Amino acid sequence: MPGLESERVVSPQPSALDQVDQHEAIDRVRAAMEHLSEEHREIIVLRHFQDLSYSEIADLLGVAKGTVMSRLYRARRALARLLSEEDPA
């Protein structure tokens, strides 16, 4: 994904510049998530932010575990595309 790949977003002791990069990356992801479909945003939130397992998400949404993984894959792909469209450099 252009734009995010080069950013050092995880570091044991981030420098001030790393922190600025991380804040910008977070802001961009947050803004891009607004453009996701409700279904995709929901699965990203459950997995990435609430750290639920695939089985827990499947139980919560009443779908099969395979559907959770497939939906998560598509949500990530959609989000990555939104971010790359935003920053084609």
Place this chain on the structure above:
Amino acid sequence: MTPERIEELMVKVVDRVATPAEEEELMSALSGEPELQRELDAHRALKAVTDGWVDRLEADLAEDRHRRQPLTRIERRVGVSLAVVGTAVLGGGGLVTALLDESAPLWVRLGLGTLTAAVLVLLFAVVRWRLSVRESDPYTEVIR
């Protein structure tokens, strides 16, 4: 390998829950597939950003919990109070001694007197400002 299997493996690898065998399976499926490899990199980068986001939120919450602990607040207030009293005693005593010391040159006494007046005026300005904005302070929830 079916597209569904690649999707499943990619999700697991990005989430770091894939077994070494599954990771190996995906890597061999992606060899010679630069488009899919780029997609995997993009998903990993995305995961790294959201992990950093969650880590930061958790760190902020831990910091906030620490600041709100009664012991932390008492420590801070006692420390600041002692520092203010110590500074006032040392500074005030030194100033008075120097001002009353007739052997000190006039320019030193004048300078110290002016500095004392400046500090008092500034202190008065701060107190007056704090009192005037007390009712409309939007940061009353902030723990200082």
